[in-house]
Amino acid sequence: MQHxxxxxxxxxxxxxxxxxxxxxxxxxxxxxxxxxxxxxxLDQSVxxxxxxxxxxxxxxxxxxxxxxxxxxxxxxVHSNRGSNWPLRGMKESxxxxxxxxxxxxxxxxxxxxxxxxxxxxxxxDWLPTLYSAAGLDTSSLGKIDGIDxxxxxSEGTPSARTEIVHNIDExxxxxxxxxxxxxxxxxxxxxxxxxxxxxxxxxxxxxxxAARVLSSRTGTTLAGMITKLQIKEKxxxxxxxxxxxxxxxxxxxxxxxxxTSSTIRSLRQQAEVHCEPPTNGSAPCNPxxxxxxxxxxxxxxxxxxxxSQRPAVLNSLQDTLERYRGTTVRPLNVPGEAxxxxxxxxxxxxxxxxxxNDWESWTAxxxxxxxxxxxxxxxxxxxxxxxxxxxxxxNTSRQYGTVLQQxxxxxxxxxxxxxxxxxxxxxxxxxxxxQ
Numbered sequence: 001m002q003h004x005x006x007x008x009x010x011x012x013x014x015x016x017x018x019x020x021x022x023x024x025x026x027x028x029x030x031x032x033x034x035x036x037x038x039x040x041x042l043d044q045s046v047x048x049x050x051x052x053x054x055x056x057x058x059x060x061x062x063x064x065x066x067x068x069x070x071x072x073x074x075x076x077v078h079s080n081r082g083s084n085w086p087l088r089g090m091k092e093s094x095x096x097x098x099x100x101x102x103x104x105x106x107x108x109x110x111x112x113x114x115x116x117x118x119x120x121x122x123x124x125d126w127l128p129t130l131y132s133a134a135g136l137d138t139s140s141l142g143k144i145d146g147i148d149x150x151x152x153x154s155e156g157t158p159s160a161r162t163e164i165v166h167n168i169d170e171x172x173x174x175x176x177x178x179x180x181x182x183x184x185x186x187x188x189x190x191x192x193x194x195x196x197x198x199x200x201x202x203x204x205x206x207x208x209x210a211a212r213v214l215s216s217r218t219g220t221t222l223a224g225m226i227t228k229l230q231i232k233e234k235x236x237x238x239x240x241x242x243x244x245x246x247x248x249x250x251x252x253x254x255x256x257x258x259x260t261s262s263t264i265r266s267l268r269q270q271a272e273v274h275c276e277p278p279t280n281g282s283a284p285c286n287p288x289x290x291x292x293x294x295x296x297x298x299x300x301x302x303x304x305x306x307x308s309q310r311p312a313v314l315n316s317l318q319d320t321l322e323r324y325r326g327t328t329v330r331p332l333n334v335p336g337e338a339x340x341x342x343x344x345x346x347x348x349x350x351x352x353x354x355x356x357n358d359w360e361s362w363t364a365x366x367x368x369x370x371x372x373x374x375x376x377x378x379x380x381x382x383x384x385x386x387x388x389x390x391x392x393x394x395n396t397s398r399q400y401g402t403v404l405q406q407x408x409x410x411x412x413x414x415x416x417x418x419x420x421x422x423x424x425x426x427x428x429x430x431x432x433x434x435q
Contacts, residue, residue: 001049003042003045003046035080035081035082043216043217043218044217046066046217046218047216047217047218047221048217050064050217050218050221050222051217051221054221054224054225059108059221059225060108060225060228060229061108061109062107062108063105063106063107063109063130063133064105064106064107065103065104065105065126065130066103066104067101067102067103067104068101068102068103069101070091070098070099070100070101071084071089071090071091071092071093071097071098071099071100072084072090072091072097072199073090073091073092074090074198074199075090075198076194078091082199083198083199083200083201083202084096084097084098084100084198084199085197085198085199085200085201085202086197086201086273086274086275086301087100087197087273087275087300087301087302088195088196088197088301088302088303089194089195089196089302090194090198090199092189092190092194093188093189093190093194093195094166094167094174094175094176094185094187094188094189094287095185095194095195095302096296096300096301096302097197097198098194099166099167099176101123102271105153106222107133108225108229108256109133109154110153110154111154111155112154112155112156113256113257114257114259114263114267115156115267116267116270116271117152117153117156119149119152119153119158119159119161120159120161120162120164120178121149121152121159121161122145122146122147122161122164124144124145124146125146125147125148125149125161126146127141127144127146128141128144128146128147128148128149129146129147129148129149129150129153130150131148132148132150133150133154147160147161148160149161162179162180163177163178163179163180163320164177164178165177165321165324166178168321168324168325168328169187169189170328170330170331171331172187172188172189173187174186174187174188174189174287175187175321175325177317177320177321177324178296179316179317179320181295181296181297181298182293182294182295182296182310182313182317183293183294183295183296183302184291184292184293184314184317184318184321185285185287185291185292185293185294186287186291186292186318186321187287187288188287188288191288192286192288195287197301208265208268210261210264210265211261213264214259214260214261214264219259222259223258223259226256226257226258227258229256230256230258233256273300273301275299275300275301275303276301276303284305285302285305285307290307291307291314291318292305292307293305293306293307293310293313293314293317294306337352339352339353340352
């Protein structure tokens with residue numbers, strides 16, 4: 001389900017949050033507070049979706065994936081003051097601050113839960129992963145770039161993916177690839193202006209409130225669902241124990257465990273990226289002059305360039321990129337698509353390219369409701385009255401002109417007896433179309 005994201009926010013192109021939300025988030029209408037309020041509204045929306053799934057009896061057979069986009073635009077024309085700290089770079093750059101994303105997965109179908117997964121995964125992997133989780137054969141998808149990661153996510157097995165081509169950009173003239181722990185970067189974007197470390201840590205201000213997470217609409221809904229599953233598991237175990245006369249010591253110990261504040265804090269600490277700041281002895285890296293090489297597992301903040309120390313790894317990654325480059329298609333500047341105009345879709349997010357969205361019916365000429373032809377007729381009568389007044393000077397003609405003007409502007413009709421007498425008296429016509 002698509003939501004309007006808060007990546008690019010400004011007080012000029014989004015509906016402002018309610019006054020209540022602004023008070024909750026400090027009452028300051030700065031960009032960062034604005035983003036915070038928008039995320040709060042997003043939290044409410046997610047809670048409503050999760051609650052609806054449980055109400056309809058669908059939550060116990062659902063997979064919920066909530067993921068971020070890659071990188072935050074810390075500064076620039078689309079800045080939202082987001083921070084990628086302590087990672088290097090920002091959105092639209094080859095650095096980890098521009099390409100790395102995070103996601104949360106919840107499902108009763110997961111075998112191992114309440115853990116942090118650090119397996120390598122690419123956005124294209126979601127299609128075969130969810131396809132496989134639904135019990136379908138991924139081979140029916142044909143030849144695709146994505147890899148089925150469901151077993152890795154569910155059971156914690158090693159990732160089936162070992163390599164990611166982050167980008168081969170022929171416009172900005174940069175490319176980057178990762179294989180295992182090694183990452184190769186050649187070139188950069190915006191003349192190297194986004195090659196540093198930006199943003200605040202956000203760790204201590206404001207302090208994290210795990211209790212509010214647990215008491216949120218999503219938190220209470222999932223807790224209720226987990227409690228239901230625990231009761232069901234305990235009843236099943238008790239029945240099996242009675243049938244087999246076995247021990248109940250392990251009954252009710254399925255993968256479904258309620259979250260606690262301490263568990264949330266522990267998971268957050270495990271998910272944090274910890275880096276040492278650049279030292280004077282760190283090899284400099286200017287990828288616009290020479291390719292750079294980093295060990296991402298040991299140095300996720302890309303502070304130490306190892307290109308000179310591991311030339312064989314550097315050359316191997318460079319050769320792989322060249323092979324991929326031979327399969328690329330030159331980018332095209334595609335003109336704008338008229339069907340994508342939000343005004344055609346009630347200013348809402350829709351898949352405007354779908355066949356069921358009948359754009360033709362939106363743009364086809366609409367049958368008139370009668371007002372325009374009526375207006376044209378009245379204008380014609382007015383012009384006729386003016387012509388009569390100009391061309392004929394007799395009193396009778398003037399009277400007829402006056403009568404026509406009264407007909408036009410008062411909505412009256414003239415009786416035949418009044419026409420014969422040239423009278424300007426009129427009989428009122430009751431308008432029943434605009435009561």
